[in-house]
Amino acid sequence: MTETTMPAPDRRPGFAERxxxxxxxxxxxxxxxxxxxxxxxxTLFVILPLGESGWYAFYDWNGYGTPEDxxxxxxxxxxFGHSVFSVAVGNTVKILVISLLVQMPLALLLALLVYxxxxxxxxxxxxxxxxxxxxxxxxxxxxxxxxxxxYGVTASIATTLxxxxxxxxxxxxxxxxxxxxxxxxxxxxxxxxxYIAALQGVPDDQIEAAQIEGASxxxxxxxxxxxxIAPAIAVSAFFAIIGALQVFDIIIPLxxxxxxxxxxxxxxxxxxxxxxRLRIGYGSAVGVVLFVAAVLTAxxxxxxxxxxxxx
Amino acid sequence: MTAHVWRNLARLTVLLIVSAFVLAPLWATVMxxxxxxxxxxxxAFSVPEAWNLEFYSGIVxxxxxxxxxxxxxLISSAAVVLTLIVGSAAAYVFAQVKFFGSExxxxxxxxxxxxxxxxxxxxxxxxVRDIGLLDTYWAVILPQTAFGLSLAILLFRxxxxxxxxxxxxxxxxxxxxxVRFFLRFTLPLSTPILATVxxxxxxxxxxxxxxxxxxxxxxxxxxxxLGMMQYRGEYVTQWNQTLAFVTLSLVxxxxxFLAAQKYIVAGLTGGAVKG
Numbered sequence: 001m002t003e004t005t006m007p008a009p010d011r012r013p014g015f016a017e018r019x020x021x022x023x024x025x026x027x028x029x030x031x032x033x034x035x036x037x038x039x040x041x042x043t044l045f046v047i048l049p050l051g052e053s054g055w056y057a058f059y060d061w062n063g064y065g066t067p068e069d070x071x072x073x074x075x076x077x078x079x080f081g082h083s084v085f086s087v088a089v090g091n092t093v094k095i096l097v098i099s100l101l102v103q104m105p106l107a108l109l110l111a112l113l114v115y116x117x118x119x120x121x122x123x124x125x126x127x128x129x130x131x132x133x134x135x136x137x138x139x140x141x142x143x144x145x146x147x148x149x150x151y152g153v154t155a156s157i158a159t160t161l162x163x164x165x166x167x168x169x170x171x172x173x174x175x176x177x178x179x180x181x182x183x184x185x186x187x188x189x190x191x192x193x194x195y196i197a198a199l200q201g202v203p204d205d206q207i208e209a210a211q212i213e214g215a216s217x218x219x220x221x222x223x224x225x226x227x228x229i230a231p232a233i234a235v236s237a238f239f240a241i242i243g244a245l246q247v248f249d250i251i252i253p254l255x256x257x258x259x260x261x262x263x264x265x266x267x268x269x270x271x272x273x274x275x276x277r278l279r280i281g282y283g284s285a286v287g288v289v290l291f292v293a294a295v296l297t298a299x300x301x302x303x304x305x306x307x308x309x310x311x
Numbered sequence: 312m313t314a315h316v317w318r319n320l321a322r323l324t325v326l327l328i329v330s331a332f333v334l335a336p337l338w339a340t341v342m343x344x345x346x347x348x349x350x351x352x353x354x355a356f357s358v359p360e361a362w363n364l365e366f367y368s369g370i371v372x373x374x375x376x377x378x379x380x381x382x383x384x385l386i387s388s389a390a391v392v393l394t395l396i397v398g399s400a401a402a403y404v405f406a407q408v409k410f411f412g413s414e415x416x417x418x419x420x421x422x423x424x425x426x427x428x429x430x431x432x433x434x435x436x437x438x439v440r441d442i443g444l445l446d447t448y449w450a451v452i453l454p455q456t457a458f459g460l461s462l463a464i465l466l467f468r469x470x471x472x473x474x475x476x477x478x479x480x481x482x483x484x485x486x487x488x489x490v491r492f493f494l495r496f497t498l499p500l501s502t503p504i505l506a507t508v509x510x511x512x513x514x515x516x517x518x519x520x521x522x523x524x525x526x527x528x529x530x531x532x533x534x535x536x537l538g539m540m541q542y543r544g545e546y547v548t549q550w551n552q553t554l555a556f557v558t559l560s561l562v563x564x565x566x567x568f569l570a571a572q573k574y575i576v577a578g579l580t581g582g583a584v585k586g
Contacts, residue, residue, distance in 0.1 A: 015411070027410045030489030034408075038401035038420060038460055045457035046423050049431035049438055056434060063437055110329060113322055127330050130337070133568045133575075134561055135518035137536040141543060141557050142340050151348065151550050153339050156355035185333065193576065217318075246427040249520040253540060267429040267521070274433050275525065283433045294426040 053291070056284035063280040075285035084261045085286075088269035091176055092244055095265070098180045099187070099240035104233070107188045111195035112221060125196065129189040136186065136249030143182045144169065144254050169255050172262045179263055182250055187243065191236045198232035199225060238301050245294055266290055344555035351550050366555040375530065376556065379538030380563070386451050386523075386534060387516040393456045394463050394512045395505055401460070402467030403493045407479060417468070423461030429521060436525050450526035451534070455516050463508045466578075470504040471497060503577075510574040517564065535560050 057075055059067035079085050110128060114121040131139060146153040149167035158165045168178045202225055210220050226233075248267040255263040257272055264272065266286065274283015335356065343351050344366050345359040370376050404410075405417045435454055444450040474497065482492050498505075520536045527533060533541065539553075539560055546552040568575065 026488050027408045030408050030493075031404045031410055031413065033490055034400035034404050034493070035416065037397040038464065039416070041397060041453065041457040042420055042423065042460050045435065045438070045454040046431065046460075047419075049434035050426070052434035052437070053431050063433075063440075106329075109325070113326060124326050124330065127333055130565075131333060133514070134564055135520065135536050137518075137520045137539060138557055138561055141539060141553065142336050145340065145343065145550055145554065146336050148550070151352055151548060153336070153355040155352050159353050185336075189333075197576075242427065246429055248429060249536075252520070253543065267427075270429060270432070271521075271525075275436065280433050280437065287430045287433060291426050291430040294430065298425050 050291070053284045053287045056281050057288045058285075059281040060279075061281040062278045067281060069281075071281070075282045076289075078282070079285055079289070082273075084264060084273070085269060087262060088264040088266050091264060092247070092266050094176065095180065095183060095247055096241060096244040098184065099244055100237060103184045103188050104191055104236060104240065106184070107191035107236070108195055108226075108233070110188070111192045111199055112225070114192075115196045115199040117200075125192075128192055131186045132189045132193075137253055139182065139186050140250045140253030143178075143185075147178050147254070170259055172259055175255055175259060175263050179251065179254055182254065183247070186250065191240070194232050194236045194239075195229060198229035202228045234301075234305055238297070241297050241301075242294065245290060245297070266293075340554050341558050343550055344558050346551055348549060348551060351554075363551070366551045367559065369552065370555045370559050375538065376559070378531070379533050379535040380560075382448070382532055383517055383534040383536075386448050386455075387513050389448065389452045390455045390459065390516040391509045391512045393452065394459050395509055397456065398460050398463035398508065399467050399498065399501070399505070400493070402464045403471055403489075403497055405464070406468045406471035407474075407476075407493075407497070408489050417464070420464050421461050423458055424465070428458055432521060432525055435522075439526050445526055446528050446532055448532060451516075451519070451523050454522060454526075455512075455519065459512050459515065463512070466504060466508055467501070470501055474500055503574075506571075507574045507578040510571045511578050513567070514564075514575070517567075 056067055058070060058072060060069040060071045060075070061067040110124075114124045114128075144152075147168040149155055149158070149165045149170070154168060155165055168174050206224050206228075207220055210224050215223070246267055247265045248271065251257060251263060251265055251268045257264040257268050267290070270283050270286040270290065273279065274286055339355045342357070342359060343355070345362045345364070347363060350357075350360060401420065405413055439445055439450045439454070444453070478496060479492055482496065487495070518536065519534070523534045523537050527537060530538070530541065539556055542556050543553050
């Protein structure tokens with residue numbers, strides 16, 4: 001196959017020659033048939049909207065006609081000056097912190113408890129994975145039932161205990177803690193599965209060698225298993241960060257951003273203040289900020305990950 | 312010996328507590344669909360005093376429920392088929408055809424991995440509206456497919472690269488072109504990866520909420536997450552109705568998961584470990 005495309009050996013082939021070689025071997029026509037559908041779809045529905053986000057962000061525009069009212073950086077100034085946006089960013093950071101400091105350690109602990117292939121472990125793994133397979137909206141609705149102080153599970157608990165009814169999701173301070181409980185409930189199983197896969201890849205002889213040398217269970221976890229699954233932990237942290245940036249579906253059925261806008265995340269903020277009020281320019285500016293955050297995450301992750309790979 | 316017993320006991324206690332944390336809301340949900348509202352309010356976790364079937368049967372006989380489910384099924388299946396065809400074709404070029412500039416195009420198509428769907432949702436809404444697709448199935452299918460392509464192409468290419476090259480060389484000598492080879496040999500040899508990608512696209516599309524919320528307005532085309540929210544809005548004070556709806560909506564997902572478990576876990580761990 002390579003013989004047919006080999007150029008004259010005495011000099012490097014030019015662009016035209018390379019294309020001609022590709023054409024004569026049928027590679028070019030194959031590419032011209034197989035690539036365009038993906039390129040067109042991706043460009044039209046991913047890249048163009050993304051670029052347009054960066055364009056609309058500088059206009060005051062309600063989405064009708066073409067954007068004409070150029071406002072420079074005013075959308076961004078307004079956003080960074082808006083107290084609800086700060087709340088949304090703060091909440092997104094809170095989700096991130098809870099993911100890294102509560103969810104991931106919990107997932108790791110559980111993974112260590114159930115990674116071995118036994119029938120009872122398989123049952124526990126399945127139970128822990130159930131919340132992850134259901135839609136966020138369904139999870140949100142189920143928990144809005146749990147937290148409903150009038151008709152839901154907390155009403156029932158209050159009746160049983162003979163105490164006053166309590167309204168978790170209507171409380172400015174409590175509501176977001178409730179949301180974080182739901183987030184941990186929904187996603188710890190996902191992180192656990194990543195760790196389980198990695199733990200099952202730790203060579204048995206390393207663990208046995210440590211045991212023979214008298215290492216305790218904790219020492220084996222700390223010095224053999226965790227170092228071995230470090231790449232998986234890094235991957236799970238990456239998913240946690242990207243996940244924290246996009247929380248939306250869970251919030252809508254639980255609080256819809258309320259009470260008094262205290263439970264917004266960046267995406268619910270974008271939806272509420274960009275789309276429902278038809279301020280496409282303003283919402284696009286939020287999208288741009290979200291994009292920058294996501295790209296910075298990816299770049300930082302690569303940096304840290306590459307470094308670790310090199311050392 | 313006793314230390315061993317204690318450790319096992321502690322382990323079991325942790326596992327049971329977390330299981331209770333996971334299952335209690337689900338238990339209350341499933342049971343709630345059988346209870347009167349008064350009973351839900353006083354005893355959320357108990358087994359129903361009388362098993363009221365009216366709420367579940369009310370959902371099952373509601374044509375709207377089946378319409379939402381049907382719409383979701385149609386949209387998700389179309390997204391799967393489209394992603395598999397378009398994504399595998401492109402990945403095949405990057406894995407086995409290659410030409411000057413193909414690596415650059417490959418990197419371009421992977422850009423979708425870098426940012427969340429929501430970043431471009433508003434311009435996407437405008438675009439879908441301007442093309443005239445608003446409130447149609449395509450308004451969900453096409454963007455969904457486009458955003459799923461990056462991961463699909465990455466997974467497909469990795470798999471295609473592992474297929475034996477000798478096979479192609481033999482076929483090429485026999486006069487088989489690239490496209491024919493792709494259809495006749497590459498695709499049939501790739502069923503495991505087609506299944507994994509297909510399952511992922513399906514689950515993602517089936518559970519998607521933001522995109523349908525933004526581009527679908529009329530109940531005729533609502534997917535089930537939208538229908539469920541709509542339903543909740545109509546029965547604010549009657550949880551038994553909503554809980555029956557939620558429970559029944561989860562049945563297909565659970566059945567699908569149990570059937571496709573192998574591929575879900577394979578995709579999850581395969582992608583994760585490679586990172």
